[in-house]
Amino acid sequence: MDTKQKAKYDARAKIFKALSSPVRLAILDYLSDGEKCVCHIVDHLEEKQSSISRHLSTLRDAGVVEARKEGVSIYYKLKTPCVINFFMCIDNVLKEQHEEAREIVETL
Template sequence: MNANEKSLMEAKANILKALGHPTRLWMAEQLAGGEKCVCELAENIDADFSTISKHLTVLKQAGVVIDEKRGKQVFYRLKVPCILNLMPCIEAVLQATAQSHIELVMDGRRSFSENMVIMSNNQMEKNR
């Protein structure tokens, strides 16, 4: 890793780190649906206003969101909308982890696809 590569990694890691907190990730996902004022975001977060404000500052510094003051309120929106595109892959990792846990419990006696069949049968049971 040379010096240039290193600063590129630092820059990219900084963005990922900004998204790497449950509250901030939730905020980013909310903003994917359009701009929101701080008060709207705060309605659904159980934390001090100052905490919320600081999380938004982190996202802003990372370049993920931008803010705009209009009247008494401050509105935040995604600066680059593609943030939403990250989620499918993150969810795939989650899914893969869940699958390994299942296989652990199953003691590796059945294959992935066999498990899928079993799971979907269970689902049908429930829905009956």
């Protein structure tokens, strides 16, 4: 593997690592319908603000979300809304796995 390919895969892995938390996936899902204040994300997910802030920082560092400050509030939105299309693809994989498992059980 050449250096450019390795760099590409390393960059992809960084994004996948940022997406590897159920809480971060829930944050992205919540942001899919628009920009939200951190306080609303905290309330919606019923998590501590410190935890949500760490997760948002990870997502921001991976380039998946972006933030803006308005007064004392910080608002986040998806930087790359196409990530939601990726979630739909993953949901299709899960449905397919479920169907395959159901078919296997039916043959027993």
